[in-house]
Amino acid sequence: PNAGFSFDEITVSVMDMANNLIQDTVVVIFWNENCLSSLKETIPLRLILEQNYPNPFQHYTTIPFQLKQSDQITLFIYTTEGELIKKEHFGRLPVGEHQYFWTAAQVNGSALRPGWYFYALRNQEGATLVKKMIMIE
Known part of the structure; x- marks a missing residue:
């Protein structure tokens, strides 16, 4: 029976400049739009x-997030090549609205280049949300 969703496994492979390969398999869930609206309510x-x-943004940006329950939170910022350029572990944060102010002028002593970056928020259970941002000159 159709429960309003289907799923598939996708293997993601990433190779760094030193030819180190990392692979992981993720499960992608495809929701039926009619089912999704009722699911959001429950x-x-x-x-x-x-x-x-x-x-x-040019030199700084604010990353807002909300917690519906107290949780251990870590923020990651990556280049489009998958290079981790910032990791901020907040520890246990209370319920509510939070924000992280990021100054992007230098990382490890090197100036960041204009372009796309990804930021990811992960809780203690491993649930991760990702968004993209762009830095301009």
């Missing part, structure tokens, strides 16, 4: 990642 969102602002 399952509260525990973690909400909002769009950074300003976006695009």
